[in-house]
Amino acid sequence: MAEILEFPGFIDVHVHFRDPGIPEAETTASGLASAARGGFGAVVTMPNTLPACDSVELLDYQRKIPSPVALYPSVAITKGRNGKELVDMEALAEKGAAFFTDDGSYVSDDKLMEEAMFRAAKLGMCVADHALDPRIVGSGVIRDCPLARRAGLAVIPASAETEAIRRDISVCRTTGCALHIQHISTAEGVALVAAAQREGLPVTAEATPHHLLFACDELEMDDANFKMAPPLGTKEDRCELRKAVKEGSLMFATDHAPHPARTKTVGFARSANGIIGLEIAVASTYSVMVLEEGMDVDAWARAWWEMPRKVLSKAVLSDLDRLRPVTRVTAGEVKRTDVSSFASLSRNCPYDGMEFDGWPQAR
């Protein structure tokens, strides 16, 4: 028997709407329509638009479309996300930015990251990091796995993530600034975050549906719909991610990353990173975590609505408290994913035909 469950509005703290930049992949309007169909009450857009969201003008530009889903832009840490010069953090905080991140780019300069986190801490804001050190990633596109060896694909070692997380946690310890690790993918990274949380540091992290569903050692074909940054982990990584979500150490976020077919169908080595996820996020995480892993359904929901609040600015939280969105989920009814029906303008994902329970009502 299907049952309707009702929760405070789910919040996705990690979406890419390609506006301004690549409107054929996603506009703010199509991204919000995708989020509404995915059952979300609010989304946080990433600043790796073209140009990067590093100014008050671009922050305002993204907030212009009316929608049943609230949109809160995050803003860059550095100008143009170039990793060299900090943005006007005080002005952007004042104008209601959700948090700071150079998502898509790791801030490699330790001193600059420290200064950013000192200033963010003073503002009571969180700094989120795409913890993947490009100096270790090199030309890698996938973790070591049978497909990588068979297809001769350059490998990304797990240390690209774990060294970045180690550095970030050490800056968090020095500055006291709230730190959020985006899309965590390795067992060791999960352990580092859990240890920091036990130490009492203000550290949060997110797991994406794709890192919870798939593993690199199960990949059979050179299909770029499984290419993302960070790359899919091993089965062991996936197991630790699921455990950490169940134990309440990680929240969910999609890293919804639309791309036009022309940049996503040119093989693993050359295709862009990332897949769309807003319209399967709720059902896929419900199916994996509640039905397969036996996670308590309220704890699962809190990883979508309560935990994400920890990374949001006071301005965003007070707006959310005013709006009080609601997310409704139908439990006990399995449906097949039909990617052709998505509201997103992009189709880059491997979910077509997959069966999930726990589909959200569109908002």
Ligand SMILES: [Zn+2]
């Ligand atoms: Zn991202």
